[in-house]
Amino acid sequence: MSRVVLATRNPGKITELRRILAEADDKTELIGLEEYPEIGDIPETGLTFAENALIKAHAVAQATGLPAVADDSGLCVDALNGMPGVFSARWSGTHGDDKANLALLLAQISDVPEVHRSAHFTCAAALVLPTGEERVAEGVITGEIIRTPRGTGGFGYDPIFLPTGETRTTAEMPPAAKDATSHRGRAFRALVPMIHTLLPS
Amino acid sequence: MSRVVLATRNPGKITELRRILAEADDKTELIGLEEYPEIGDIPETGLTFAENALIKAHAVAQATGLPAVADDSGLCVDALNGMPGVFSARWSGTHGDDKANLALLLAQISDVPEVHRSAHFTCAAALVLPTGEERVAEGVITGEIIRTPRGTGGFGYDPIFLPTGETRTTAEMPPAAKDATSHRGRAFRALVPMIHTLLPS
Numbered sequence: 478m479s480r481v482v483l484a485t486r487n488p489g490k491i492t493e494l495r496r497i498l499a500e501a502d503d504k505t506e507l508i509g510l511e512e513y514p515e516i517g518d519i520p521e522t523g524l525t526f527a528e529n530a531l532i533k534a535h536a537v538a539q540a541t542g543l544p545a546v547a548d549d550s551g552l553c554v555d556a557l558n559g560m561p562g563v564f565s566a567r568w569s570g571t572h573g574d575d576k577a578n579l580a581l582l583l584a585q586i587s588d589v590p591e592v593h594r595s596a597h598f599t600c601a602a603a604l605v606l607p608t609g610e611e612r613v614a615e616g617v618i619t620g621e622i623i624r625t626p627r628g629t630g631g632f633g634y635d636p637i638f639l640p641t642g643e644t645r646t647t648a649e650m651p652p653a654a655k656d657a658t659s660h661r662g663r664a665f666r667a668l669v670p671m672i673h674t675l676l677p678s
Numbered sequence: 679m680s681r682v683v684l685a686t687r688n689p690g691k692i693t694e695l696r697r698i699l700a701e702a703d704d705k706t707e708l709i710g711l712e713e714y715p716e717i718g719d720i721p722e723t724g725l726t727f728a729e730n731a732l733i734k735a736h737a738v739a740q741a742t743g744l745p746a747v748a749d750d751s752g753l754c755v756d757a758l759n760g761m762p763g764v765f766s767a768r769w770s771g772t773h774g775d776d777k778a779n780l781a782l783l784l785a786q787i788s789d790v791p792e793v794h795r796s797a798h799f800t801c802a803a804a805l806v807l808p809t810g811e812e813r814v815a816e817g818v819i820t821g822e823i824i825r826t827p828r829g830t831g832g833f834g835y836d837p838i839f840l841p842t843g844e845t846r847t848t849a850e851m852p853p854a855a856k857d858a859t860s861h862r863g864r865a866f867r868a869l870v871p872m873i874h875t876l877l878p879s
Binding site: 521559560569 | 722757758761765785
């Protein structure tokens with residue numbers, strides 16, 4: 478069994494990543510960052526999801542001496558040229574205020590007609606070894622932004638994201654259904670074979 | 679003397695447009711929209727500056743039976759993929775709240791290092807005749823976003839915009855110096871010959 482540190486303190490991401498990896502990978506043991514309280518906030522200064530995921534995984538692999546996996550993900554709204562993008566978690570100016578971020582986004586595009594409300598979630602999943610060796614996998618789910626939040630599952634912008642061909646927002650889907658098509662599910666399932674290649678048990 | 683209606687109720691834009699056109703064009707008389715209180719808000723549903731400027735000028739030309747000129751302009755921040763862009767005046771979710779828009783933008787890019795804080799202002803200037811004939815000219819000024827507002831002139835994002843090669847923000851520049859290089863000055867000076875061609879005195 479390989480041991481890997483999960484390089485995030487976002488409770489929504491921790492829940493989903495543990496669930497996705499438990500389903501996709503029975504050869505890797507995930508260690509939470511709560512075991513390393515001495516690791517402080519890691520500034521996400523990258524301009525792409527992959528850059529930020531790598532920044533976080535490198536910092537944690539270096540601090541712990543263990544392989545680290547990290548996620549950077551966000552909502553890309555076409556009418557906003559792909560924003561909030563890497564700024565998704567701090568869109569309203571305060572990091573991690575899901576409600577304020579979602580309310581601001583809805584207000585910004587309130588005049589945008591249905592035909593232009595397309596969007597996608599992107600996730601970059603990174604694996605970094607203490608040696609510095611690195612891998613990144615990306616996953617995407619397309620959909621559109623609705624006008625009124627629906628559902629209590631998930632986190633972030635889930636209540637206003639309706640995947641293409643779905644009648645439920647990602648906050649209304651049961652966890653297994655969400656993971657099967659979500660950006661995070663796709664990215665981390667693509668990362669699993671890379672984990673096994675770099676970390677033979 | 680041709681008579682043309684200025685299709686905006688934004689006080690900052692009215693001041694600048696009257697100044698720029700008074701300097702560049704002595705053959706056109708500008709009529710303010712305050713003479714047409716019956717014309718309500720015109721929804722800016724376009725996804726580009728040119729679309730929105732044309733929407734406003736068409737609405738006012740149709741309502742007044744006179745040629746109309748309109749401006750749509752905004753700040754395009756490279757780290758935000760060109761946003762706030764056409765959403766500049768409603769970035770914080772409330773239309774026209776300059777202070778809230780500027781504060782939100784600064785907070786969103788607070789982690790973005792100096793080397794990635796480049797931006798430009800764009801202005802689309804539109805002329806539309808009551809017959810529906812239309813022209814558009816665009817102007818751009820490049821620069822960067824500073825971290826602390828400076829200056830009391832101009833409006834909107836001027837206090838945080840430092841033009842390339844300048845030591846003053848556009849809010850610190852005297853009006854004539856600002857107009858000489860601003861996106862709005864460039865766009866409307868380019869529109870003047872089109873006005874004269876379409877509206878021979």
